Amino acid sequence: MNQLPILGITMGDVSGIGPEIAVKALNHKEVYETCRPLVVGNSDIVKRAVELIGNDLKVHVIEHVVDAEFRYGTIDVYHRTDFNIEDVPYGQVSTLGGKAAFEAIEKVIELAMEDKIDATITGPLNKEALNKAGYHYNGHTEIYAELTDTKRYSMMLAHENFRVVHVSTHVSLRKACDLVKKERVREVIEIAQNACLSLGINNPKIAVAGLNPHSGEGGLFGDEEINEIIPAIEDARSRGINVEGPVPPDTVFSKAIGGQYDIVVAMYHDQGHIPMKVVGFQMDQSTGSWKAVNGVNITLGLPIIRSSVDHGTAFDQAGKGTASEESLLNAISYGIDLAKARLNKKKS
Ligand SMILES: NC(=O)C1=CN([C@@H]2O[C@H](COP(=O)(O)OP(=O)(O)OC[C@H]3O[C@@H](n4cnc5c(N)ncnc54)[C@H](O)[C@@H]3O)[C@@H](O)[C@H]2O)C=CC1
Ligand SMILES: O=C(CO)COP(=O)(O)O
Numbered sequence: 070m071n072q073l074p075i076l077g078i079t080m081g082d083v084s085g086i087g088p089e090i091a092v093k094a095l096n097h098k099e100v101y102e103t104c105r106p107l108v109v110g111n112s113d114i115v116k117r118a119v120e121l122i123g124n125d126l127k128v129h130v131i132e133h134v135v136d137a138e139f140r141y142g143t144i145d146v147y148h149r150t151d152f153n154i155e156d157v158p159y160g161q162v163s164t165l166g167g168k169a170a171f172e173a174i175e176k177v178i179e180l181a182m183e184d185k186i187d188a189t190i191t192g193p194l195n196k197e198a199l200n201k202a203g204y205h206y207n208g209h210t211e212i213y214a215e216l217t218d219t220k221r222y223s224m225m226l227a228h229e230n231f232r233v234v235h236v237s238t239h240v241s242l243r244k245a246c247d248l249v250k251k252e253r254v255r256e257v258i259e260i261a262q263n264a265c266l267s268l269g270i271n272n273p274k275i276a277v278a279g280l281n282p283h284s285g286e287g288g289l290f291g292d293e294e295i296n297e298i299i300p301a302i303e304d305a306r307s308r309g310i311n312v313e314g315p316v317p318p319d320t321v322f323s324k325a326i327g328g329q330y331d332i333v334v335a336m337y338h339d340q341g342h343i344p345m346k347v348v349g350f351q352m353d354q355s356t357g358s359w360k361a362v363n364g365v366n367i368t369l370g371l372p373i374i375r376s377s378v379d380h381g382t383a384f385d386q387a388g389k390g391t392a393s394e395e396s397l398l399n400a401i402s403y404g405i406d407l408a409k410a411r412l413n414k415k416k417s
Contacts, residue, residue, distance in 0.1 A: 072105070073103060073104050073105050073139075073405075074104050074105065074187035074188060074404075074405055074408035074409060074412070075104070075105045075106075075107070075134065075137075075139075075185075075186040075187050075188075076104050076105065076106045076107070076186065076187065076188050076189075076190050076401060076404055076405070076408070077107060077109050077147070077177040077180050077181065077186040077188070077189050077190070078091055078094075078095075078106055078107065078108050078109065078177075078189075078190045078191075078192070078397075078401075079108075079109050079110055079170070079173040079174055079177050079189070079190070079191045079192050080108065080110045080114065080115075080118075080170075080173065080192045081170055081191065081192030081193040081194050081195075081378075081382060082166045082167070082169075082170050082192075082193065082194055082195040082198055082199075082382045083110070083111060083114045083154075083157050083166050083169050083170065084157050084158065084159055084160060084161050084162070084163060084166045084195070084198070084382070084384065084387060085159075085160075085166075085192075085193055085195060085381070085382025085383060085384055085387050086193070086382060086383045086386055086387050086392035087192030087193050087382065088110075088114050088115060088117065088118035088192075089118045089121055089122065089387070089390065089392050089394075090192065090378070090392050090393070090394040090396075090397045091108055091115070091118065091192055091394075091397065092115065092118040092119055092121075092122055092124070092126060092144065093122060093392070093394035093397075094394040094397045094398050094401060095108070095126065095144050096122070096124055096126060097394075097398065098141045100141075100398070100401060101139065101140070101141040103402075103405055104401065104404075104405050104408075105137070105139035106139070106145075106190075106401070107131070107134065107137045107139070107144075107145040107146070107147055107186075108144055108145065108146045108147070109146075109147045109149060109173045109176050109177045109180070110146065110147075110148075110149055110150070110169065110173040111148065111149065111150050111151070111152065111154075111169055112128055112130045112146040112148045113154045114154060114157070114169075115128050115144055115146050116128050117154055119144075121388065121390050122390060123390075125142075126142060126143065126144055127142060127143040127144070128143070128144050128146055129143045129144065129145050129146065130146050130148050131145050131146065131147055131148075132147075132148075134147070134180060134185045134186060147176065147180075149169070149172050149173050149176050150168065150169040150172045150173070152165055152169065157169070158388075159384075159387040159388030160384040160385070160387045160388060161384070162195055162197050162198045162201065162384075163198055163201070164198065164201045164202040164203075165202075166195065166198045166202075167195065167197075167198035167199040167200070167201050167202030167203075167204060168202040168203075168204075170194050170195070170198065170199060171199060171202060171204045171212070174191065174194075174209065174212055174213075175212075175216065177189045177191075178212075178213060178216045178217060178373065181373035181374070182217065182372070182373060187374070187408040187411070187412065188373075188374035188375075188376060188404040188405070188407060188408040189373060189374060189375050189376070189404075190375075190376050190377065190397070190400050190401055190404045191209050191375060191376075191377040191378070191400075192377075192378060192397070193377075193378055193380060193381045193382045193383070194208060194209060194382070195381075195382045195384070196208060196239075207238070207239035208238070208239055209368065209375065209377060210222065210224050210238060210239075210368050211239075213368050213371055213373075213375050214368075214371070217371050217372050217373060219370055219371050219372065221256055221260065221370050222260070222368055222369060222370035222371060223235055223236075223256075223257050223260045223261075223368075223369050223370060224238050224366060224367075224368060224369075225261075225264055225332075225366070225367045225368075225369050226341060226342065226345040226364055226365070226366055226367075226379050227345075227364065227365050227367065227403065228345055228348050228349045228363055228364045228365070228399075230328070230331070231322075231325055231326050231344075231345065231348060232261075232264075232265075232325075232331065232332040232333070233322075233325075233332070233333045233334075233335050233341035233342075233344070233345055234257055234260060234261045234264065234332060234333070234334055234335070234341070234369060235257070235334075235335050235336075235337065235338060235340075235341050236248060236249060236253055236254055236257050236334065236335065236336050236337065237249075237253075237336075237337050237338065238337075238338045239338065240337075240338075242337065242339075245336070245337035245338065246280065246293070246337075248337075249280050249293045249297050249298065249336050249337075250297055251296075251297045251298075251300045251301045251304070252301075254277065254297060254298055254301035254302075254334065255301040255304050255305055257334050258275060258277065258301065258302070258305040258310060258312055258334055259305065259310070260369045260370050261273075261275050261332045261334055261369075262275060262305075262310050262312075263369070263370075264332065264367070264369045265331050265332055267407065267410050267411070267414075268406065268407075268410070269410065270331050272311055273311065273331040273332060274311050274313070274329070274330050274331050275305075275310065275311060275312040275313070275330065275331065275332050275333075275334065276312075276313050276314055276316045276321050276324065276325060276329070276330040276332075276333045276334070277298060277301070277302055277312060277313070277314030277315055277316065277333075277334040278314065278315065278316055278317075278318040278321045278322075278333055278334060278335050278336055278340060279293075279294050279298065279314070279315035279316065279317055279318050279336070280293045280294065280298065280315075280318070280336040280337075281293060281294065282317075282318075282319070283317050283319075284298075284314075284315040284316070284317045284318070285315075294315045298314065298315045298336075299315065302314050302315070313330070314334075316333075318335075318336070318340055321333055322344035326344075326348065345364055345379065346364065346379070348363075348364075349361065349362065349363035349364035349379065349396075350362055350363070350364075350380070358391070359393060361393070361395065362380050362393045362395055362396050363395050363396055363399055364378075364379035364380075364396055364399060365377065365378070365379055365396065365399040365400045365403045366378065366379040366400070367403060367407070374404055374407045374408055374411065376400045376401070376403045376404035376407065377400050378396040378397050378399075378400055379396055380396050
């Protein structure tokens, strides 16, 4: 590739830590050596974040992607949604915050669908604010699926070589059990396989977690494994996919971290999220503050690339200048790799 990929970065909810971590990430010179980043969102909010951090980054407002300078020291901002920043104080849920977040996502998706940018990178949304503003979605995943007209998709979390893809995400635990169906499990196995291939992993080894304790213990603790999960695995195997399971959910993640699997298919949100965050989020015992907040959230199955932080809006830390930009840097790095793989695939 002659030119570096163009990344459109949203700040998520403007009352959270999203703007701060966007500005902190773009203060890393090496980011500009690997991609051409621009921020999509309100330019006054970016200026507020620059003031909060106290660095000397300039803000360059653009109306078209071609106007961007992509130069370290200046943040190109594709301005969206006018409002007074006093109306969106730090740490508060507001309809304005929800509206601004949605409009930035809508725009970044449009830019990617029009091939004006190569990947989208998203900051954390506050789902309460989003819904208060009248956008009735559970998160980015569902917004992206609808606005790109995608029917087969799934959420993947990754921390280095540890990857988890989910059969369901933002539903109640009760409903999540009902969503463990052969067709969906098989679909997610295929999505996992394609994700690994696009990351350059040949013949990926996929583990499918069970739903119940000890994967149901032969039907003693639930029959989803027998009726839904095993048939899905057998079906995927018959199509040449290197898949194993149901692996008891209490040990499957340790095995994956130990290098036995390239990706794990988790049956519901917290089954996959908890191990990922135990690994990526590390608290300092002596200070009680976070010393690491790592990991990335990728929506698989879309016609465009969406890579995201895997933490939330952290309203408790908003406006304090203490937020970590690590997860956003992870998301940028993943977005670059996926964009390069995609551009290479288009060429071949
Ligand atoms: N990618 C996204 O858009 C995500 C959005 N959310 C949303 O965020 C909101 C708050 O969710 P919570 O469950 O409280 O999770 P959270 O991730 O915002 O906060 C959990 C803990 O981690 C800390 N934390 C999070 N990110 C940090 C960072 N970059 N640097 C330092 N500390 C950090 C927070 O201060 C808090 O102590 C909810 O509305 C939730 O739906 C949650 C996860 C992902
Ligand atoms: O809340 C999240 C993970 O639990 C993030 O969801 P989205 O990626 O759909 O916004």
